[in-house]
Amino acid sequence: MNWTFAEFWHMGGYGFYVWGSYGVTFVLLAIELVVLRKRIQRNETAA
Amino acid sequence: MTARTIHWFWYASPQTFFPLAGKIARVCAVLAVLLGIAGLYVGFFVAPTDAQQGESYRIIFIHVPAAWMSMFLYVVMAFWAAIGFAMHTRLSGMMARSLAPTGALFTFIALWTGSLWGKPTWGTWWVWDARLTSELILLFLYFGFMALQASIDDRRRADRAGAVLAIVGVVNVPIIYYSVNWWNTLHQGASVSLTRAPTMAKTMLVGMLLMALCFWMYSIAVALWRVRCEITENG
Numbered sequence: 021m022n023w024t025f026a027e028f029w030h031m032g033g034y035g036f037y038v039w040g041s042y043g044v045t046f047v048l049l050a051i052e053l054v055v056l057r058k059r060i061q062r063n064e065t066a067a
Numbered sequence: 068m069t070a071r072t073i074h075w076f077w078y079a080s081p082q083t084f085f086p087l088a089g090k091i092a093r094v095c096a097v098l099a100v101l102l103g104i105a106g107l108y109v110g111f112f113v114a115p116t117d118a119q120q121g122e123s124y125r126i127i128f129i130h131v132p133a134a135w136m137s138m139f140l141y142v143v144m145a146f147w148a149a150i151g152f153a154m155h156t157r158l159s160g161m162m163a164r165s166l167a168p169t170g171a172l173f174t175f176i177a178l179w180t181g182s183l184w185g186k187p188t189w190g191t192w193w194v195w196d197a198r199l200t201s202e203l204i205l206l207f208l209y210f211g212f213m214a215l216q217a218s219i220d221d222r223r224r225a226d227r228a229g230a231v232l233a234i235v236g237v238v239n240v241p242i243i244y245y246s247v248n249w250w251n252t253l254h255q256g257a258s259v260s261l262t263r264a265p266t267m268a269k270t271m272l273v274g275m276l277l278m279a280l281c282f283w284m285y286s287i288a289v290a291l292w293r294v295r296c297e298i299t300e301n302g
Contacts, residue, residue, distance in 0.1 A: 031122040031125070032116065034187055037123055038123065038125050041126045041129060041180040044176070044180075045129050053289070056292055059293075060292065060295070
């Protein structure tokens with residue numbers, strides 16, 4: 021696939037659906053990692 | 068017994084498992100990043116536009132792997148819960164508890180991406196058909212397991228109660244998997260199965276499998292990091 025930058029974001033008119041899926045997935049995984057990291061750090065300082 | 072024998076049961080003890088879990092988690096985290104980059108590259112830059120669905124089909128690269136993980140993690144969680152129930156091993160209960168949040172997360176992602184895919188292709192965000200409803204029940208089973216665990220102070224009793232819920236809930240997994248065959252649903256049948264050739268372009272399949280492996284590695288890493296927390300907090 022050869023996309024221009026604009027085409028890539030537009031996703032053939034499905035940009036909202038495609039990036040809505042990928043964006044939310046990425047954010048949720050990132051939140052899980054941040055929460056877990058905080059828990060690990062809390063345990064390290066408590067130890 | 069030679070000196071080179073691997074002492075499997077050695078690792079059944081939380082204290083000896085702790086450093087091993089850390090090592091495995093680090094390797095899996097690195098693999099998850101690499102597989103994720105490869106999967107997204109194939110998914111967006113190699114796989115062609117779908118003839119029927121246009122670009123909207125690219126949601127498949129997270130939707131299907133997330134749905135697989137949601138079911139697989141539940142079975143693994145129930146497996147560890149059952150082992151803990153039968154053998155009274157503390158580490159098993161910790162494993163089950165560590166898997167639940169990630170399983171719930173992938174279940175939500177499967178539902179969310181499915182909804183965003185359903186709107187442009189089916190014309191609706193949600194229908195109460197067998198596949199979608201049974202997957203929603205899976206999300207509630209994860210929530211129920213976590214809530215039950217959190218509501219009982221005595222760890223041993225919490226693990227036993229959670230195990231009963233997890234084991235009973237396993238019946239839902241084959242219902243999700245076969246729902247598209249057993250009932251008339253809006254959801255399409257399996258595109259990939261062990262008995263038939265996949266009904267999709269090879270590059271699409273490669274992208275999807277790479278993302279599935281990425282989610283596997285991510286899940287193993289996160290679950291093991293969480294097990295280490297459990298060991299520190301309750302060991």
